[in-house]
Amino acid sequence: MSPSPVENQLQALTDLYNSIQNARHIPRDLLKTAIVSNALPLAAPSLSLYSQQLKDIAQTLRSDTVQTALRAALESAKSDSQNITNNVRRENRKRRRPPSPESPQPYIVTERQSSSLFLSSKDDITPLKNAELINYIRQFNKEHSLCKLGIWQATRSAGKALKNPTILRFSIKDVLTAYITVSYTDEDHPLAVESVTAFGPRERKLPHSQSDYAVFRTVSQFFGRMIHSDPLVGLQRFMTLLCSYESMFTTRCDKCQRVLSSEGHVAAVERVWNENTSHWEARHVSC
Numbered sequence: 464m465s466p467s468p469v470e471n472q473l474q475a476l477t478d479l480y481n482s483i484q485n486a487r488h489i490p491r492d493l494l495k496t497a498i499v500s501n502a503l504p505l506a507a508p509s510l511s512l513y514s515q516q517l518k519d520i521a522q523t524l525r526s527d528t529v530q531t532a533l534r535a536a537l538e539s540a541k542s543d544s545q546n547i548t549n550n551v552r553r554e555n556r557k558r559r560r561p562p563s564p565e566s567p568q569p570y571i572v573t574e575r576q577s578s579s580l581f582l583s584s585k586d587d588i589t590p591l592k593n594a595e596l597i598n599y600i601r602q603f604n605k606e607h608s609l610c611k612l613g614i615w616q617a618t619r620s621a622g623k624a625l626k627n628p629t630i631l632r633f634s635i636k637d638v639l640t641a642y643i644t645v646s647y648t649d650e651d652h653p654l655a656v657e658s659v660t661a662f663g664p665r666e667r668k669l670p671h672s673q674s675d676y677a678v679f680r681t682v683s684q685f686f687g688r689m690i691h692s693d694p695l696v697g698l699q700r701f702m703t704l705l706c707s708y709e710s711m712f713t714t715r716c717d718k719c720q721r722v723l724s725s726e727g728h729v730a731a732v733e734r735v736w737n738e739n740t741s742h743w744e745a746r747h748v749s750c
């Protein structure tokens with residue numbers, strides 16, 4: 464009769480336990496050296512032996528068999544931990560060792576939490592690909608009267624072919640101009656917004672320079688933080704943020720309800736996505 468899965472798991476854990484117990488005989492100083500140095504001098508055969516022993520333990524600990532067994536043990540202890548006592552270290556009690564680290568625990572796969580400040584679960588916009596960019600710009604300009612989007616070119620003779628990255632020029636009449644750098648890894652992948660720089664509406668500056676006005680430099684810094692929170696943010700989503708600046712100089716801050724901050728008298732240049740209202744709320748940097 465072949466052993467049951469539980470017996471197999473017990474065996475795997477017992478083997479692991481025994482190999483850890485064996486490793487306890489490695490002299491303390493050698494143990495430290497063996498952990499620190501992977502490249503071992505040939506003159507220290509015992510050291511390399513110990514090192515191999517530790518590597519084997521690490522490998523066993525990471526193996527599917529042991530991880531499954533550890534997970535099963537954890538579940539089992541959770542559901543009924545009565546009558547489980549830990550007396551395996553009884554024989555060491557008199558030797559006054561420093562406390563041993565806890566028993567190995569199974570690795571817990573933590574769910575990747577999104578840190579995106581663009582987070583929105585309600586809309587499901589299909590990210591834009593490079594081939595769709597021109598149509599998107601046309602459609603965007605049809606739907607917006609104050610905002611304008613176009614492709615920026617360093618020179619008039621730069622040709623019509625889209626480059627990678629592409630720089631877009633976005634403007635809100637009398638409010639601001641922004642240069643948006645979008646790029647893609649290959650044609651099948653969506654465009655990601657790489658950087659956005661804001662300028663005053665009448666400033667004549669190159670996309671990679673910075674505004675002479677503190678308020679637009681603050682806006683640029685804020686855009687940088689937003690992109691940092693979601694390096695793959697798509698163009699459409701970023702455009703909703705940019706459009707929320709239409710009344711940048713007259714919008715009240717959602718926190719203090721003032722247009723200009725009491726500190727420094729700056730407009731509410733930051734935006735916070737409100738999932739409930741599906742709107743970007745204005746905030747002062749200092750609020």
Ligand SMILES: [Zn+2]
Binds near residue numbers: 717721750
């Ligand atoms: Zn405020």
